[in-house]
Amino acid sequence: MEEAFQTWRELLGWVIRDSQKRQHLAEAIGVNPVTLTRWAVNKSNPRPDALRSLVAALPQYHEQLSRLIAEEYPYILTENLAESEGAMEVVPSSFYAQILNIHTTNPPVLRASSICLAILQQMLKQLDPQEEGIAIFIAVCVPPAQQGRKVRSLRKSWGRGNMSWHGQLEHWSQFFGAESQTGCSAVSGRPIVVMSHGEREQLFPAHLHPKLGSSVTWPILLSDSIAGCLCIISERPNCFSQSQLDVIQSYADLCALAFEPDEFYNLRQLELGIMPSYRAQQVYVASFQQHVQRRMLQAAQRGQFITRPQAELFVWQELEERLLQLSLEIGKQIPEGEIFPSNAWFGPDEKQNGAL
Incomplete structure (x- = not known):
């Protein structure tokens, strides 16, 4: 049997x-079944840790598989690989230079979006080079409508992803409250890592999704103040290694450069409410642009001038208040002891079975 296979891909096939x-x-090594097929037909190349997991999951082919893999990747299974792979799990120095250049050359109105989108794109390329399915977004603290009030929610502002079920991540918006992993991470000022569906069911029962395996939320901090959270989700369970978590922390630190000092809030200023489900929110969010245009027109009719970003902020604050009130109204209708039906928080096009 051994002589029949010329490559490890033939053996895998x-x-x-x-x-x-x-x-x-696929379950044993933490990838999608489709990914195995892509490896076998040479449509994609596995990460080093995935190849090691593949060899470990097939002990009956250990010697033959190791030899064939070594022909294509001479050093992939050696102990020296740990050092070379570890070097890949850091933010490239050239990318630090790129972000600093964006920070110093872009006008304030473009600085946040330019920095955040560059970081998200770089993270997507680095954390999922084989496009096995992750999504990354940044949720920012919604500024209180009046000075002295508490921060009541976070809102997804920028996102990038390659999940097949995720829809167009950059085009949807959603608020997150105390019921969410994002909200809990923001209030505590600490990262939260969830590695399985079962763990999520225990920690965040109102935010379940059948296709979601792992998720990480990392607060964007400046000393003891927070601007928002960097959020990463994957279809695969146990997706994030310690080296990947370390690099996520570095990217979260870089995200702090995107925000102005007054966009950071002391952790004691956070008093998050409960937000309704994604679908319940979309009834209101869908008309966001019309509300913004109406707000600008009304200001012009009064002889006032407001910029579009100012009008957008006013409308987001109004929507936040309405959704917080909606949650209270829904909560009064739920029998005591039932879980608040907040549903999935990850994509506009998903039809979660019985939950979304």
């Missing part, structure tokens, strides 16, 4: 020819 075996192997 023979092993996964049975769909049930393919599914079991």
Whole structure:
């Protein structure tokens, strides 16, 4: 049997020819079954840690598989790989230079979006080079409508992703409150890592999704003040290694350069409310642009001038207040003891079975 295979990809293709075996192997090494097929037909290349997991999951082919892998990747299974792979799990020095250049050359009105989108794109490329399915977004603290009031929610502002079920991440908006992983991470000022669906069911029962495996929320801090959270989600369970969590922290630190000093709020200023489900929010968010235009027209009719960003902020604050009130109204209708139906927080096009 050994002489029949010329490459490790041929051997893998023979092993996964049975769909049930393919599914079991995919679960064992933490990838999608489709990913195994792409490896076998040379449509994509696995990460070093994935190749090591593949060898470990097929002990009956250990010697043959290791030899064939070594022909394509001579050093992939050696102990020296740990050092070379570790060097990849850092923010490239050239990217630090890029962000500093954006920070110093862009006008304030463009600085935040330019920095955040550059960071999200770089993270997507670095954390998921094989496009196995992750999404990354930044949720920012919604400024209180009146001075002296508390921060009541965060709102997704920028996002990038390659999940097949995620829809167009950059085009949807959503508020997050105390019921969410994002909100809990913001209030505590600490990162929260969830590695499985079962763990999520225990920690955030109002935010379940059948296709979601792992998620990380990392606060964007400046000393003891917060501007928002960097959020990463994956379809795969146990997706994030410690080296990846370290690099996520570095990117969260870089995100702080995107915000002005008055966009950071002391952690004691956060008093998050409960937000309704994504779908309940969309009834109101869908008309956001019309409300912005109406606000600017009304100001012009009164002889006042407001910029579009100012009008947008006013409307977001109005929507936040309405949604917080809606949650209270919904909560009064739920029998005591039932879980608040806040539903999934990750995509506009998902039809979660019985939950979204």
